[in-house]
Amino acid sequence: MLDIKLIRENPEFVKQGIANKNEKDRVDELLQLDKQRRDFIARADELKSKRNTVSQQVGQMKKSGQDATEIIAEMKRVGDEIAEYDNKLRSTEEEIDTILRYIPNLPHSSVPVGKTAEENIEVKRWLPDGFKFENDFKQIDHVELGKKLNILDFERGAKISGSGFPLYKGKGATLERSLINFMLDYHLQNHNYSEIFPPFLVNKESMRGTGQLPKMEEDMYHIEKDGLYPIPTAEVPVTNIHRDEILSEKDLPVKYVGYSACFRREAGSYGKESKGFLRVHQFNKVEMVKFVKPETSYDELELLVKDAEDILQALNIPYRILMLCTGDLSFSAAKCYDIETWSPAENKWLEASSCSNFEDFQARRSGIRFRNEQTKKPEFVHTLNGSGLATSRLMVSLLENYQTPEGKVIVPKILHKYTGFNVIE
């Protein structure tokens, strides 16, 4: 959520930012309502003030045995008037809130302006030693490979749950679990995060806090009976850990890493890119979340990307980093880097991580603050998160890049101690 004061004071700046995100703005309407709101507040407060003083007098009069009937009658009328203004105020505030919650975060000034993913900028490419895009043999894709090696079973996954619910078997299951453990351990040991194992179902307030609701409602699973949502990412529960809290400045930055299963409806995206792991309803992800002081958040974003990169370098998987343009940024993000790993069989890059700075957008929505030691005042923290990483796309790149001409898959060396085997055949 944006600060209404920012909008009030810099409406043109805000409109431009929204336009750059390809969204329509309702800023003028909002400012109109804002004005109305303050007017109602002024009137209601004045009357309340009157009521408070007079009510005290009534108390004293009664104590000293005087007759207060007339004053009481008048205050009753004042009370009715107050109620009227309060009602108007409430509906105005509801309108404001609705508009405000649909306004996206503004892009940071360093983000390139652009309409679509075409205009994202590749800022880095990392390839393992001796890597070639054109290999000596034709790699088969992960679906076929998984079937041949009997480690992935998308058909049976579909039988059990529906398409997009992968079933891992045997060494495939072990490899998946090993990847998760490796990534968690790596971040804990080398990047100084503390581990969280969050709930996978969250309430509405949590979904609102991180910005999934109300805009993305269609993309979320929803358990109506209990009012709970299966999480689309661990970002939701982990960021909400500190909802409505005031952290102390000396504890910042707070850095969490946690594993969760992630659930996404992916409404309307059938057909395209939906083969195997490319688009699934349930996947596994290790997520990093940071709560930081505002002035450090862009440095922290770079470090976050570096933390995710380290995993890929340790696994020796080719990747590139994109800086997303304004039009491709998500609703809550001010700046975002995507990390894409190479898939030889698909002959393209696959998004395996997304590292974003939300500045104070989520913090304002969910009331996450810290006490500034200088001013002693609470301020909103900046929140960031990044996948470190999602296993589904990573698994595609891993299986394909590590396959041999004979159709075996070599297990990356760093995973051996987790898997207990070195090859899948």
Add this chain to the structure above:
RNA sequence: GGAGAGGUGGGUGAGUGGCUGAAACCAACGGUUUGCUAAACCGUCGUACUGUGUAAAGCGGUACCGAGGGUUCGAAUCCCUCCCUCUCCGCCA
């Protein structure tokens, strides 16, 4: 699922209609004292909105004692609904 207890400021915890935005204690912060540390003593110490300041500070107003309604001239305090936590019993992983 059944029965009961309870939700007050950073924490503990008082407070059953006006003198309570809220005692007391702890923590925190500032200071005095001190060779240093500790102790002791003094002081400060909620948040949001809003008005007035060029702005910071300040000052004024309003609201907030789990949430939302209600009663009343006036509600932390009385009534209703909901949420949450805890204890006991039952069931179950």
